[in-house]
Amino acid sequence: MRQCRSHRRPNPVAFPPGRLREEIAALEKRLDSLGPDGDCGYENAMIRFYEQELAARRALLNASE
Numbered sequence: 001m002r003q004c005r006s007h008r009r010p011n012p013v014a015f016p017p018g019r020l021r022e023e024i025a026a027l028e029k030r031l032d033s034l035g036p037d038g039d040c041g042y043e044n045a046m047i048r049f050y051e052q053e054l055a056a057r058r059a060l061l062n063a064s065e
Contacts (some may be wrong), residue, residue, distance in 0.1 A: 005032050015060050015064065016064075017064050017065065019060060020060055020064070021061065023057050024054060024057050024058065025059065025060070027050050027053055027054050028054065029050070030046075030050055030051045031047065032056070034046060034047055034050075038057045
């Protein structure tokens with residue numbers, strides 16, 4: 001079978017910095033609403049998840065600047 005090749009140039013910034021800042025703000029707001037310590041295993045898991053997502057978004061933001 002023939003494979004089609006894309007002739008488009010790859011986008012060096014796949015995530016616009018403004019969008020990343022919005023996502024960071026939303027994640028920080030959710031994390032603040034949970035508080036520093038979770039009341040149960042679910043909240044503790046959500047805190048870890050939000051912290052991981054924040055770290056990933058901040059790394060993407062730093063890479064795009």
